Amino acid sequence: MTGPSRRALLQGAAGLAALSACSSGPEQGSPTTAYGVHQAGVTTAQQGFGNLVVLDLHHAPIVPVLEALGEEIERLVSGRAADVPEPGDLTVTVGVADPGLVLPTFARDTFGPEHCGGDLVLQVCGSDPVAVLAASDRLTRDHAVRWSQLGFSGAAGKDGFGRNLLGFHDGIVQPRGREELSAGVWGDDGSTVMVVRRIVLDVEGFNDLAVDQQEAVIGRRKSTGAPLSGGHLTSPLDLAAKTPAGAYLIPVDAHVRRAHPLATGRPLMLRRGYSFAGEQGSGLLFISFQRDLAEFIQTQYRLDAGDALNRYLRVTASGVFRVLPGFSASRGLGASMNADR
Amino acid sequence: MSKARHVRSSGAHIRRGSRAGRLTLAIAMGGIGMLVFPGAQQAGAAGDDGTVSVRVVREINANGIWDHTAPILEPGLPGAVVTVTDPQGHTQSGPTDDQGQLTLDPSTSSLTGGKYRVSVSNPDPAVFSPAFAAASPTAGQTSLSPSVDFVDVSGGKPASITTGFWNPSDYTQDNPRIISAHQRDAVYGVGAGSVYTDIYAFNRQHGTIANSYASGSADSGFYVGQCLHCDIVVTDNVAEYNAVGYESANSTGVSVVRNRFSRNRVGLTMSSDYQEAFAPQRKAIVAGNVVSDNNEAQTPEQADGGFGIGIGLGGSTGVEVLKNRIEGNRSAGLLVSPAEDLAAKDNTAKGNVYAGNGTDLAFWSSAQSGGTQANCLERPAGATTYPRPWRAVLGCESGRGPLNDAEDIAPFRTVPGPAGIAFLDVAPPGLLPTMPGDPASVPYRRAQAPDPIDIGSLTVPPRTWLAEAARRSAR
Numbered sequence: 001m002t003g004p005s006r007r008a009l010l011q012g013a014a015g016l017a018a019l020s021a022c023s024s025g026p027e028q029g030s031p032t033t034a035y036g037v038h039q040a041g042v043t044t045a046q047q048g049f050g051n052l053v054v055l056d057l058h059h060a061p062i063v064p065v066l067e068a069l070g071e072e073i074e075r076l077v078s079g080r081a082a083d084v085p086e087p088g089d090l091t092v093t094v095g096v097a098d099p100g101l102v103l104p105t106f107a108r109d110t111f112g113p114e115h116c117g118g119d120l121v122l123q124v125c126g127s128d129p130v131a132v133l134a135a136s137d138r139l140t141r142d143h144a145v146r147w148s149q150l151g152f153s154g155a156a157g158k159d160g161f162g163r164n165l166l167g168f169h170d171g172i173v174q175p176r177g178r179e180e181l182s183a184g185v186w187g188d189d190g191s192t193v194m195v196v197r198r199i200v201l202d203v204e205g206f207n208d209l210a211v212d213q214q215e216a217v218i219g220r221r222k223s224t225g226a227p228l229s230g231g232h233l234t235s236p237l238d239l240a241a242k243t244p245a246g247a248y249l250i251p252v253d254a255h256v257r258r259a260h261p262l263a264t265g266r267p268l269m270l271r272r273g274y275s276f277a278g279e280q281g282s283g284l285l286f287i288s289f290q291r292d293l294a295e296f297i298q299t300q301y302r303l304d305a306g307d308a309l310n311r312y313l314r315v316t317a318s319g320v321f322r323v324l325p326g327f328s329a330s331r332g333l334g335a336s337m338n339a340d341r
Numbered sequence: 342m343s344k345a346r347h348v349r350s351s352g353a354h355i356r357r358g359s360r361a362g363r364l365t366l367a368i369a370m371g372g373i374g375m376l377v378f379p380g381a382q383q384a385g386a387a388g389d390d391g392t393v394s395v396r397v398v399r400e401i402n403a404n405g406i407w408d409h410t411a412p413i414l415e416p417g418l419p420g421a422v423v424t425v426t427d428p429q430g431h432t433q434s435g436p437t438d439d440q441g442q443l444t445l446d447p448s449t450s451s452l453t454g455g456k457y458r459v460s461v462s463n464p465d466p467a468v469f470s471p472a473f474a475a476a477s478p479t480a481g482q483t484s485l486s487p488s489v490d491f492v493d494v495s496g497g498k499p500a501s502i503t504t505g506f507w508n509p510s511d512y513t514q515d516n517p518r519i520i521s522a523h524q525r526d527a528v529y530g531v532g533a534g535s536v537y538t539d540i541y542a543f544n545r546q547h548g549t550i551a552n553s554y555a556s557g558s559a560d561s562g563f564y565v566g567q568c569l570h571c572d573i574v575v576t577d578n579v580a581e582y583n584a585v586g587y588e589s590a591n592s593t594g595v596s597v598v599r600n601r602f603s604r605n606r607v608g609l610t611m612s613s614d615y616q617e618a619f620a621p622q623r624k625a626i627v628a629g630n631v632v633s634d635n636n637e638a639q640t641p642e643q644a645d646g647g648f649g650i651g652i653g654l655g656g657s658t659g660v661e662v663l664k665n666r667i668e669g670n671r672s673a674g675l676l677v678s679p680a681e682d683l684a685a686k687d688n689t690a691k692g693n694v695y696a697g698n699g700t701d702l703a704f705w706s707s708a709q710s711g712g713t714q715a716n717c718l719e720r721p722a723g724a725t726t727y728p729r730p731w732r733a734v735l736g737c738e739s740g741r742g743p744l745n746d747a748e749d750i751a752p753f754r755t756v757p758g759p760a761g762i763a764f765l766d767v768a769p770p771g772l773l774p775t776m777p778g779d780p781a782s783v784p785y786r787r788a789q790a791p792d793p794i795d796i797g798s799l800t801v802p803p804r805t806w807l808a809e810a811a812r813r814s815a816r
């Protein structure tokens with residue numbers, strides 16, 4: 001999936017201005033700072049690689065761990081750590097388990113206890129996979145890894161969007177601008193809720209479908225990304241559009257219809273996942289950020305109840321974490337945990 | 342059954358289109374009488390004219406009155422362009438100021454005659470609609486004029502007009518009586534391209550939809566939705582050969598009585614839908630209707646796949662289904678289910694007659710919506726149910742507390758519907774009774790609160806109820 005700000009960068013200054021107000025992220029490729037109102041790696045232009053690492057702390061007190069991580073992260077992204085001399089646009093996003101955040105069991109969940117839960121999550125992203133892995137190693141050296149997954153994103157095409165392993169544009173419909181981000185993504189304290197789902201796709205089975213059948217599953221054209229209700233890539237979906245015989249132009253079980261926020265009465269989540277391939281199968285390391293976990297849960301229920309994509313996927317790891325508010329040299333990463341918990 | 346979407350938030354991403362473009366009688370009626378030009382007037386010396394003062398306000402509560410004392414303060418709307426036109430077509434115009442006010446002096450212009458048309462342009466048609474005038478303002482109140490009105494400033498008399506625009510998402514508005522009690526109106530295959538709903542009252546209050554006929558809709562024949570305290574009665578209508586005969590979404594206070602919803606794909610639904618404001622669907626009465634044989638293939642399809650359903654309640658609260666004849670619906674006679682995270686609760690079904698339905702009474706609940714909630718769905722002797730052990734799930738004898746809270750009953754599977762036919766190909770109805778007298782002479786009246794319904798005296802209608810208006814094949 002392509003982050004919102006990449007599109008903004010490609011589409012010009014208006015989008016950029018809207019984002020810079022909310023984003024502590026860098027422009028692609030340039031060195032960054034970890035400091036800001038929010039952590040980096042959420043509204044940051046999506047980099048080419050992302051490594052997700054879930055850690056167990058085994059009852060170690062969390063605040064000192066977070067303080068140390070925060071300091072290390074700032075050293076890493078600013079290029080002051082010996083292990084990663086050229087971090088490029090590296091970002092690290094830290095989330096913590098929160099007893100108030102619980103995912104129900106969903107229809108396509110097929111993981112054991114070792115692939116959910118965990119005390120901490122690190123999302124390490126960058127354009128240079130070597131820097132991403134080196135930084136991940138540096139940060140997890142003293143901790144037990146519960147599960148992890150390295151992912152990559154499809155290169156942006158001429159239209160500014162990358163494709164996922166099904167060959168479809170991804171990351172088109174996203175919350176953008178201050179208003180949508182504060183409605184759907186950022187909590188009042190600058191934190192956000194992160195859901196991660198490792199979704200293995202039956203890419204071969206999907207590719208056995210004729211292209212128009214694939215398009216009916218997703219609800220968009222494979223070539224252009226335009227919704228089946230018409231227009232072009234960025235046209236809004238017209239969920240009510242019907243044929244004269246009464247059938248929806250975007251089929252009743254199309255992924256984009258089932259996932260559309262209108263039907264849940266909740267705002268739109270920000271999706272920032274990575275494709276993966278390897279021993280674990282291949283698929284989408286789905287990552288979403290939302291102000292309220294219900295945005296994800298209600299959407300996932302709707303997908304369970306009728307998403308045509310269900311036939312081609314199963315979920316092999318899952319987690320939900322609170323991404324702590326941004327931090328600074330004087331107010332460390334663990335500060336909010338001290339204050340409120 | 343998902344309906345389209347109305348503007349509720351400005352979130353640019355969650356695009357709620359408007360229902361504009363759907364031909365709706367309600368809206369068409371609301372505009373009647375506003376644009377008539379009152380004949381050419383005797384020319385008079387322009388220099389004699391008084392001033393025309395216009396105040397444009399933002400109507401909030403849709404009562405047709407400019408409320409400018411606490412607690413309701415309806416502010417002025419700046420930048421609305423006011424145009425004064427004389428019978429020869431000369432004009433004078435200007436925008437309202439920060440307070441929403443403008444005073445024009447025709448005596449300094451080329452206007453002649455002293456009697457002028459005053460029109461106020463909508464400052465933002467995407468947001469505002471013209472406000473309706475109050476039926477009967479009391480002394481001291483300023484009733485809102487229509488956005489096109491007429492003034493007489495001859496002989497130096499000044500005139501002042503207060504008009505308003507309202508945003509439907511601020512409040513619902515009064516609704517005129519849609520079809521007069523004597524008219525049997527054939528609304529059939531209206532327009533071309535995209536007909537969804539034939540007779541359609543969206544965001545309206547206080548009115549009656551009566552003695553009307555709807556057929557060939559790809560959505561619902563009759564629709565009442567997104568209204569709080571709707572105070573709308575739908576009675577003595579026939580809907581056949583539609584995807585859905587009658588539909589309500591997110592309405593509170595609608596009574597659907599003594600209609601015939603037969604030979605559609607789905608007879609009647611009352612559902613909650615987050616795509617429109619005011620979810621969930623609340624209090625409604627569905628009584629004394631014939632809801633039969635809703636398995637019709639010769640209609641547009643119900644886009645969400647509905648077929649063979651008599652009455653469907655989706656995520657609704659407090660709907661009473663009383664004394665209906667519910668027969669021959671191949672999936673289910675009455676189907677009660679959750680909608681998203683909204684459970685069906687406090688709904689009642691009593692005194693209905695069921696026969697020949699795939700399943701007479703069907704109910705399911707979901708963990709997503711918090712499990713099974715209290716509903717009093719009476720099962721007459723011999724009626725079939727889903728799930729089979731009806732008593733264990735729901736029953737009126739158990740009172741109102743939540744029943745088996747954790748229960749999560751697998752969704753009821755309806756019979757799959759055949760492919761639909763284009764709405765233009767739906768066969769036309771036979772000759773329908775028309776309104777006695779000259780319909781054009783019927784005066785336009787403002788909203789009338791509907792007459793109260795005496796449910797107690799209703800009886801289950803005979804199978805042939807209103808069948809004379811139905812197509813021969815559907816009687």
Ligand code: HEM
Nearest residue numbers: 168169170171172173199218256259260261284286299300
């Ligand atoms: C492997 C699994 C998945 C694949 C391959 C996939 C793919 C896609 C694609 C191609 C689009 C259309 C392009 C776009 O708008 O970005 C899309 C849209 C979307 N997806 Fe997924 N997705 C998957 C899983 C999920 C999950 C688990 C969720 C959340 C529970 C989700 C939520 C959404 C949302 C909210 C949209 C935007 C819908 C709209 O148009 O309003 N997706 N997805």
